[in-house]
Amino acid sequence: MVPSKAEHLKSVAERARAIMEKENVEALVASSCENFYYLSGHPSTFMYTLRMNEVALAVMFRDPSRRTVIIMNEFEAAGVPADLPGCELRTYPTWVDVDDPLGLRGGNYEGRRPVNHQVQEMFGLLGQVLAEHGINGGRVAVELNSMRYPAVNALREAVPGLEFTEAGAILTELRALKTPWEIAQLRKSCAYAEIGIAETIKGIRAGSSAAEIADAFRLALLTHADGSSSRFHMISVGAHFAPAHIFDTRPGQPGDLIKFDVGVDVAGYGSDIARTFVLGSPSDTVKRIYGALRAGHDRLLELIEPGMPMKHAFDEVMPLIRRSGLPNYNRGHLGHSAGLSLAAEEAPFLSPSEETVFRPGMVICLETPYYGYGVGSIMIEDMVLVTDNGCERLNKLSRDLISL
Numbered sequence: 001m002v003p004s005k006a007e008h009l010k011s012v013a014e015r016a017r018a019i020m021e022k023e024n025v026e027a028l029v030a031s032s033c034e035n036f037y038y039l040s041g042h043p044s045t046f047m048y049t050l051r052m053n054e055v056a057l058a059v060m061f062r063d064p065s066r067r068t069v070i071i072m073n074e075f076e077a078a079g080v081p082a083d084l085p086g087c088e089l090r091t092y093p094t095w096v097d098v099d100d101p102l103g104l105r106g107g108n109y110e111g112r113r114p115v116n117h118q119v120q121e122m123f124g125l126l127g128q129v130l131a132e133h134g135i136n137g138g139r140v141a142v143e144l145n146s147m148r149y150p151a152v153n154a155l156r157e158a159v160p161g162l163e164f165t166e167a168g169a170i171l172t173e174l175r176a177l178k179t180p181w182e183i184a185q186l187r188k189s190c191a192y193a194e195i196g197i198a199e200t201i202k203g204i205r206a207g208s209s210a211a212e213i214a215d216a217f218r219l220a221l222l223t224h225a226d227g228s229s230s231r232f233h234m235i236s237v238g239a240h241f242a243p244a245h246i247f248d249t250r251p252g253q254p255g256d257l258i259k260f261d262v263g264v265d266v267a268g269y270g271s272d273i274a275r276t277f278v279l280g281s282p283s284d285t286v287k288r289i290y291g292a293l294r295a296g297h298d299r300l301l302e303l304i305e306p307g308m309p310m311k312h313a314f315d316e317v318m319p320l321i322r323r324s325g326l327p328n329y330n331r332g333h334l335g336h337s338a339g340l341s342l343a344a345e346e347a348p349f350l351s352p353s354e355e356t357v358f359r360p361g362m363v364i365c366l367e368t369p370y371y372g373y374g375v376g377s378i379m380i381e382d383m384v385l386v387t388d389n390g391c392e393r394l395n396k397l398s399r400d401l402i403s404l
Helices: 005-023 033-040 118-132 149-158 168-176 180-201 210-224 284-303 310-323
Strands: 027-030 056-061 068-073 087-092 139-142 163-166 229-237 257-266 273-278 335-337 346-349 363-367 370-372 376-378 381-387 390-393
Touching: 005 027, 005 033, 005 056, 005 139, 005 168, 005 180, 027 033, 027 168, 033 056, 033 068, 033 168, 056 118, 068 118, 087 118, 118 149, 168 346, 180 210, 180 257, 180 273, 180 363, 180 381, 210 229, 210 257, 229 376, 257 376, 284 310, 284 363, 284 370, 284 376, 284 381
Parallel strands: 027 139, 068 087, 139 163
Antiparallel strands: 027 056, 056 068, 229 257, 257 273, 273 381, 335 346, 335 363, 363 381, 370 376, 381 390
């Protein structure tokens, strides 16, 4: 049976309230695009598409009898579904003139334009909502670290008398453990990314440039992956390993490495996988490097199990990679959680300081990347689902270094 989004949102709310109870927090306020979507179930176009900050809030209360409140400008709020599970909508005015010539909104239509700056209107409404729900004191968790300084000041001025605490740790703990609905989106996203790679490499040959390969990858998704869009595609050819916004048009030469580090968007969730190919035969140097990375990557797949601290996986695998042919290999982490983050990587990380333990229901990206001057980029990255007795690899593509 396919899990529903409504069940997902219910599970998120239940776990969030348990954490709020533990942390003695009365309400949790999300203001970033990913966390607003996570708590409310509605992706903000202003935040996701226009990359605007501090334009909408999702307010979840510790009291389970209270519905999550979405605070949004009236222009964008016109697109919020009326039946969004467990939510109610409150709007503030914006500079866009929204009319109601047929009287469809009735008494809900105000027609006023903002007097104050938009962020002041939004936080002023937040103050009203909190007061209406009886929260006049105590602690409220807000994404303070992701806000700009003027917005934090506007928040404190609009809602005096409350203790604001950083919400980041609560949201990281919540998002690290995936619901069945989230796992279904990530499975599909991983499968689509692999379809994109598999279709693209069919047309790669000597002379293919990174720009041509990137175009082919995007087209492959539109053609073969239900029209899904690329979340990101870091594709390199030859010794040019740096991330690029405008791709290199230099023709690929025999012996060049071709690296795909890609992710596909499905319902706001993004995969993050990587594979490396070579035009013709790899050099002995490339074989040595790839062999060391592969040894470490394979060991990660064997190691992952519930209850293991993430730092233990890092501490075991880094020395193995060095012993296997890369004595100077040095990275800050060997993997990360997968989910909503537009940056592809999200906490927790497989790093030497990460105390978080693997738990069933986590979706983790395991990666052993290498970047070398004169060599290029070599990557193996898989997505895994942590299970009750180990992990399930979501990827199907070979982890071998394949010659094209």
